[in-house]
Amino acid sequence: MASMPADRSPDSTLALLRSGYRFIGERCERYDSDVFRTRILLAPTICLRGRPATELFYDTERFQRATAMPLRVQRTLTGRGGVQGLDGTEHTDRKAMFMSIMTPAAIRRLGQLFDDEWRARIPAWEAAGPVSLYDELGRLLTRVVYAWVGAPLPASQVADRAVELHAMIEAPALVGPRHWRGRLARRRAERRLAALVERTRTGLAPAPAGSALAVIAEHRDGRGDLLPRRIAAVELLNLLRPVVAVDQYIAFAALALHDHPGWRDRVRDDDEATENFVQEVRRYYPFFPMAAARVRRSFDWEGHHFPRGRRVLLDLYGTNHHPTLWPEPELFRPERFAGRHVDPYELIPQGGGDHWAGHRCAGEWITIDLMKRAVANLTTTMRYDVPVQDLTLDLRRMPALPPLGLTITTIRRTD
Numbered sequence: 001m002a003s004m005p006a007d008r009s010p011d012s013t014l015a016l017l018r019s020g021y022r023f024i025g026e027r028c029e030r031y032d033s034d035v036f037r038t039r040i041l042l043a044p045t046i047c048l049r050g051r052p053a054t055e056l057f058y059d060t061e062r063f064q065r066a067t068a069m070p071l072r073v074q075r076t077l078t079g080r081g082g083v084q085g086l087d088g089t090e091h092t093d094r095k096a097m098f099m100s101i102m103t104p105a106a107i108r109r110l111g112q113l114f115d116d117e118w119r120a121r122i123p124a125w126e127a128a129g130p131v132s133l134y135d136e137l138g139r140l141l142t143r144v145v146y147a148w149v150g151a152p153l154p155a156s157q158v159a160d161r162a163v164e165l166h167a168m169i170e171a172p173a174l175v176g177p178r179h180w181r182g183r184l185a186r187r188r189a190e191r192r193l194a195a196l197v198e199r200t201r202t203g204l205a206p207a208p209a210g211s212a213l214a215v216i217a218e219h220r221d222g223r224g225d226l227l228p229r230r231i232a233a234v235e236l237l238n239l240l241r242p243v244v245a246v247d248q249y250i251a252f253a254a255l256a257l258h259d260h261p262g263w264r265d266r267v268r269d270d271d272e273a274t275e276n277f278v279q280e281v282r283r284y285y286p287f288f289p290m291a292a293a294r295v296r297r298s299f300d301w302e303g304h305h306f307p308r309g310r311r312v313l314l315d316l317y318g319t320n321h322h323p324t325l326w327p328e329p330e331l332f333r334p335e336r337f338a339g340r341h342v343d344p345y346e347l348i349p350q351g352g353g354d355h356w357a358g359h360r361c362a363g364e365w366i367t368i369d370l371m372k373r374a375v376a377n378l379t380t381t382m383r384y385d386v387p388v389q390d391l392t393l394d395l396r397r398m399p400a401l402p403p404l405g406l407t408i409t410t411i412r413r414t415d
């Protein structure tokens, strides 16, 4: 049995916070191995990256999700009792609920709402002077996603709800007040949405037929029971929060258009080029650093032993930057996707494997669709300037974003 390379430090939590997205990749290169062991939060942990490791990680016979996610992530980002932490038939049942919402017609409707809102906002942006794209899109996507799921949102509450969703997204890797803001935001949002689910069920505030709110409020589990109100709220947040999080990818797409201006003409009215561009944004820019699971029962893999119950972290960022999969991974080159068949274990910013059977992101098609529409809006619907500003991405900060969320100015409508 080969011995698994091991981090020397007794605990690497601080090193993980210091290195951020590069933590696993740097060590893999140091040990010349895509698997090594370490200790995170004092617990023995195995870290993995690369395509074979991704295929292994998404084998639900070998790994489970229950108790894998650290509590600080559950209390902010994901919530407790939601689809992310389920296994077996409980997971496939709950996941089927999500996938039933992701029909082509529903994805088109969300996209249409997004385009309409974008066009409607341009006059205000024209009048506004400098605009933080991340903040503006946060509010825009909040309005759009509440309308899409069928949840009421008065105009006066849009800004607060956007701040609340951003607080949950940013909190897991932060310490101090910003982490606590994320916890508080989740607690308040779950309480409010649980009350909405109740009003929907009692008919006081009926959900629009076929809406995501109706699907979740009326969903029955394998035993025929409705979801507890709080769990239904967690699952509603599993739609609201990540749709708003697409603003990060759109800010990255705008950054890529700024850094590679030749692509502005290449993507215009060219669906294939836009798709390749968007895929490269998802590969290149940092988003979720890693996914966590636990070994379901002991097994050996490539000469390494995986003991039952051990926490395992799959490096999503590092796999998207693996030199074997992606030659010259630190170059932004959308053309690498031209004619390339991407299998389910290679490009994994939103997880790998199968959408229905495993934990791969339920919102991947939505994300790609919204990003493509955003690129079209940034290159054809309006013009703008990018003033001099600090656009450095700090890969030690999770999530990484340009410091001011990318400021644009002198916005004017073109069509």
Ligand code: HEM
Pocket: 083, 084, 085, 095, 098, 238, 239, 240, 242, 243, 245, 246, 247, 249, 287, 288, 291, 292, 316, 349, 350, 351, 352, 358, 359, 360, 361, 362, 363, 364, 366, 367
């Ligand atoms: C903003 C871009 C997004 C990124 C980077 C992202 C990333 C991810 C990742 C890494 C996972 C976990 C994979 C795993 O545990 O193995 C995940 C799961 C999930 N995502 Fe996304 N996501 C995004 C957008 C969305 C959207 C737009 C939705 C819904 C509208 C969504 C809904 C979900 C759900 C429900 C899960 C849980 C799936 C499961 O556990 O089976 N995500 N996402």
